[in-house]
Amino acid sequence: MAEAAGAAVAPAKLGLYSYWRSSCSHRVRIALNLKGLEYEYKAVNLLKGEHSDPEFMKVNPMKFVPALVDGDAVIGDSYAIALYLEDKYPEHPLLPQDLKMKALNLQIASIVCSGIQPLHNLTVLRFIEKKVGTGESIPWTQQQIDRGFAAAENLVKGCAGKYATGDEVRLADVFLAPQIYAAVTRFQINMLNYPTLARLHEEYMKHPAFQAALPDRQPDAPSST
Numbered sequence: 001m002a003e004a005a006g007a008a009v010a011p012a013k014l015g016l017y018s019y020w021r022s023s024c025s026h027r028v029r030i031a032l033n034l035k036g037l038e039y040e041y042k043a044v045n046l047l048k049g050e051h052s053d054p055e056f057m058k059v060n061p062m063k064f065v066p067a068l069v070d071g072d073a074v075i076g077d078s079y080a081i082a083l084y085l086e087d088k089y090p091e092h093p094l095l096p097q098d099l100k101m102k103a104l105n106l107q108i109a110s111i112v113c114s115g116i117q118p119l120h121n122l123t124v125l126r127f128i129e130k131k132v133g134t135g136e137s138i139p140w141t142q143q144q145i146d147r148g149f150a151a152a153e154n155l156v157k158g159c160a161g162k163y164a165t166g167d168e169v170r171l172a173d174v175f176l177a178p179q180i181y182a183a184v185t186r187f188q189i190n191m192l193n194y195p196t197l198a199r200l201h202e203e204y205m206k207h208p209a210f211q212a213a214l215p216d217r218q219p220d221a222p223s224s225t
């Protein structure tokens with residue numbers, strides 16, 4: 001049926017390709033929740049190798065989750081997605097106006113998404129277990145997380161308020177929260193070494209947008225079936 005002239009067309013719902021335990025997907029779920037955006041959850045099971053399916057490779061040729069679909073925009077990287085959401089959906093700004101604080105938020109996000117997580121993604125851990133030895137991926141991961149957390153702790157300890165860079169939730173929090181959550185729940189990181197990050201973790205666990213993004217709350221989490 002033809003649209004009545006001038007009738008508003010509802011924008012297509014956003015789609016998020018995600019895996020429940022993926023920290024990169026977790027970041028994007030937080031950003032979407034903070035901005036109040038509804039989305040269709042499209043589960044990609046990394047353990048079953050669904051990220052290598054030819055259909056998914058059309059969405060993200062890097063064979064990684066997350067990927068966001070917004071109309072004809074398809075974006076396959078959490079950092080790019082976060083900046084896209086920030087530009088397109090101004091509700092709840094993730095980047096402050098102050099240039100120094102904006103740069104700090106971008107730096108902390110970058111520490112997580114290029115200085116920590118890629119060094120312990122599934123591909124790397126499988127390679128280490130196979131080529132270096134069984135059980136060797138855990139100390140490797142701990143070393144990478146400790147190095148990144150030491151840097152992040154130093155950067156935020158002087159400026160943190162309720163959240164990482166002040167009293168508002170910002171991009172730094174969106175990236176730190178999933179990494180700290182994984183550190184605590186999966187990689188036995190001693191958070192006593194990072195008192196500011198440990199305190200931030202407590203705040204994130206109380207915040208509804210962060211709670212709804214938690215791995216165990218996702219439709220493809222084993223516990224939610």
Ligand SMILES: N[C@@H](CCC(=O)N[C@@H](CS)C(=O)NCC(=O)O)C(=O)O
Nearest residue numbers: 022023024064065077078121122123
């Ligand atoms: N730079 C990408 C990295 C994405 C990434 O590493 N995703 C992980 C899950 S957190 C993945 O899909 N891993 C699959 C694999 O390593 O084979 C981003 O930030 O989105």
